[in-house]
Amino acid sequence: MGRVIGNVNLRSIVAIVAVELMLSSQFGCASRRTTPPESKPAPVVFDSLQEDLKKPYATLFETAAKLEYSESQIRAMREYLTQAEDYCVGRFKDQSKGLDAQIDQKQNALKAAGVGEEERHNLHCDIQNARILKSEADVIAGHAIPVAYDNKQAKLDVIQKWPAELQAIRRSIADGTYRSRRWGDVQDIGFRKLEPDQKDDIKLGREAIRDLKQSGMMPKEVEDEAVVSYVKQVAQKVAANSDLLVPLQVTVLNSKEINAFALPGGFIFIERGLLEAADDESQLAGVIAHELSHAAARHGHKLMVKATIASIMYQAAQVAAMILTGGVAGIGTYYAIQYGFYGLGLTLNLTLLGVSREYELQADQLGIQYAWKAGYDPSGFIRFFDKMATSEGYVNGVSWFRSHPPFYQRMVDAEREISYLPKPEHAIITTTDFATMKASLKKVSFKADVDSKKRPSLISPEQSCPPPSKLVFEPDQPIETICSSPQIRPAPALVPR
Numbered sequence: 001m002g003r004v005i006g007n008v009n010l011r012s013i014v015a016i017v018a019v020e021l022m023l024s025s026q027f028g029c030a031s032r033r034t035t036p037p038e039s040k041p042a043p044v045v046f047d048s049l050q051e052d053l054k055k056p057y058a059t060l061f062e063t064a065a066k067l068e069y070s071e072s073q074i075r076a077m078r079e080y081l082t083q084a085e086d087y088c089v090g091r092f093k094d095q096s097k098g099l100d101a102q103i104d105q106k107q108n109a110l111k112a113a114g115v116g117e118e119e120r121h122n123l124h125c126d127i128q129n130a131r132i133l134k135s136e137a138d139v140i141a142g143h144a145i146p147v148a149y150d151n152k153q154a155k156l157d158v159i160q161k162w163p164a165e166l167q168a169i170r171r172s173i174a175d176g177t178y179r180s181r182r183w184g185d186v187q188d189i190g191f192r193k194l195e196p197d198q199k200d201d202i203k204l205g206r207e208a209i210r211d212l213k214q215s216g217m218m219p220k221e222v223e224d225e226a227v228v229s230y231v232k233q234v235a236q237k238v239a240a241n242s243d244l245l246v247p248l249q250v251t252v253l254n255s256k257e258i259n260a261f262a263l264p265g266g267f268i269f270i271e272r273g274l275l276e277a278a279d280d281e282s283q284l285a286g287v288i289a290h291e292l293s294h295a296a297a298r299h300g301h302k303l304m305v306k307a308t309i310a311s312i313m314y315q316a317a318q319v320a321a322m323i324l325t326g327g328v329a330g331i332g333t334y335y336a337i338q339y340g341f342y343g344l345g346l347t348l349n350l351t352l353l354g355v356s357r358e359y360e361l362q363a364d365q366l367g368i369q370y371a372w373k374a375g376y377d378p379s380g381f382i383r384f385f386d387k388m389a390t391s392e393g394y395v396n397g398v399s400w401f402r403s404h405p406p407f408y409q410r411m412v413d414a415e416r417e418i419s420y421l422p423k424p425e426h427a428i429i430t431t432t433d434f435a436t437m438k439a440s441l442k443k444v445s446f447k448a449d450v451d452s453k454k455r456p457s458l459i460s461p462e463q464s465c466p467p468p469s470k471l472v473f474e475p476d477q478p479i480e481t482i483c484s485s486p487q488i489r490p491a492p493a494l495v496p497r
């Protein structure tokens with residue numbers, strides 16, 4: 001034998017199977033639905049509608065008018081989605097409860113007389129790994145599944161309502177009334193009156209950055225010159241085509257979080273995870289343009305009139321407590337535990353970031369205008385949004401998702417704005433510079449992953465444990481698949497990607 005690692009892995013797999021069994025016996029009779037919904041539209045409708053709901057927004061905007069689903073079929077699908085979400089959330093809540101029971105059982109085993117040193121270590125590892133799995137299950141149940149289903153419902157809305165919306169858009173283009181919409185004067189971007197005195201926000205932004213650094217919550221900056229200069233160049237290009245009238249300060253943070261945020265006064269922060277998640281330059285430019293719009297429209301300033309700088313961040317101790325007790329089922333917790341850092345998305349107060357429902361819609365509109373003016377395909381923002389909503393990344397506390405207006409409204413407002421903008425001949429989707437940046441980024445990401453594994457983690461105090469397994473939640477995997485066959489797979493080995 002002698003294959004210790006193999007034995008340990010096998011043991012943890014056995015433990016997980018045991019949890020699955022406990023789930024079905026002990027926790028299978030909660031008030032929520034425990035069987036997949038049976039009430040769904042007839043297969044011929046259901047299957048094709050399911051396929052349509054997997055399509056990107058861009059495709060649905062183009063094809064919705066040609067789809068021939070009846071109101072009652074759409075209503076039946078809506079009902080099905082609601083029930084399916086309930087069932088799916090229930091499965092992961094059950095997983096979480098089962099892991100709780102497993103932790104209790106291991107903790108009791110620790111109390112038994114004559115527990116040897118090796119057995120104690122193994123029990124500690126089991127508890128530690130069960131806590132990690134539980135946290136992941138909580139994040140999936142509390143955040144990822146609801147978001148994925150919100151997105152599906154929004155796509156159903158597009159199929160149902162977009163054809164009429166498109167008629168209205170065409171009418172307003174034909175009679176010219178679209179020009180009188182708020183900020184319809186796109187030919188004057190950079191010269192129109194948006195918000196005066198942007199420069200007054202610089203002091204506030206600087207103070208926030210100083211506080212963030214002092215609290216130890218600001219991740220280190222990415223040092224790779226190729227990556228940093230590329231991001232700065234894209235951001236400056238967008239800024240030069242915007243209403244921002246203060247100098248733009250771009251910082252690239254070495255954090256796995258898929259996030260970007262703007263502090264008042266023109267300070268933009270792009271996290272490494274966002275660069276990893278973006279598929280092309282127009283997606284990146286779309287997100288940067290959105291963030292920059294918050295600064296240009298002085299959203300942070302407007303929300304912060306009465307707030308003090310001390311109230312803009314959660315305190316480090318408070319965040320640590322939330323993570324350790326699992327109090328926040330969600331945002332940032334999963335990555336905090338997996339990678340041993342506090343997600344900035346969790347620690348930054350939305351007020352400071354200028355995030356509110358109303359301001360999100362404003363930043364979407366302005367961001368689309370700026371990306372378009374800079375020569376990008378403005379639908380990059382929609383594509384990135386869609387990708388995040390259907391994938392694991394969304395779990396990860398992206399600040400521009402945290403206080404979201406209804407998805408349907410956001411996507412339709414964005415598409416309407418795009419319809420009003422003159423179509424450029426050659427809108428940029430991506431560039432060779434983007435591909436070059438991605439190549440450099442791989443090295444940065446690999447090194448950061450290795451370094452984070454070396455660092456002792458607050459939440460993983462027991463050393464030399466086998467890596468925790470992972471609940472399967474693959475990006476772009478249909479949400480139904482996750483719930484019909486929840487599997488658990490071993491943690492991936494660290495290899496350069």
Ligand SMILES: [Zn+2]
Pocket residue numbers: 290291294355359360363399400
């Ligand atoms: Zn925003």
